[in-house]
Amino acid sequence: MTQPDKPDKPDDKVHPITYFVNGEEEHTTEKELSVATILEKAGFTPASDYTLTGENPPRDFDSRYQEAVHMHQNERFTARFKGPTPTS
Secondary structure: OOOOOOOOOOOOOOEEEEEOOOOEEEEOOEEEEEHHHHHHHOOOOOHHHHHEEEEOEEEOOOOOOOOOOOOOOOOOEEEEEEEOOOOO
């Protein structure tokens, strides 16, 4: 005897998440992204040249590029170049 298909639970639906890196809007449907993925999706490549910080609550991910970050709607991050900044 087969069971009828069960309707999807509300938690099973894919919800797009908008987040910001240096003020630029980014989108994902993933509940978690690695630090490296956040940097790379925002165009900061190679990720190893940058550090990422979260604004609320304040978090510094330093060089933990594979660390999973639980994504929240409208979360804000700042990417910073780790090397010297050239001057003219």
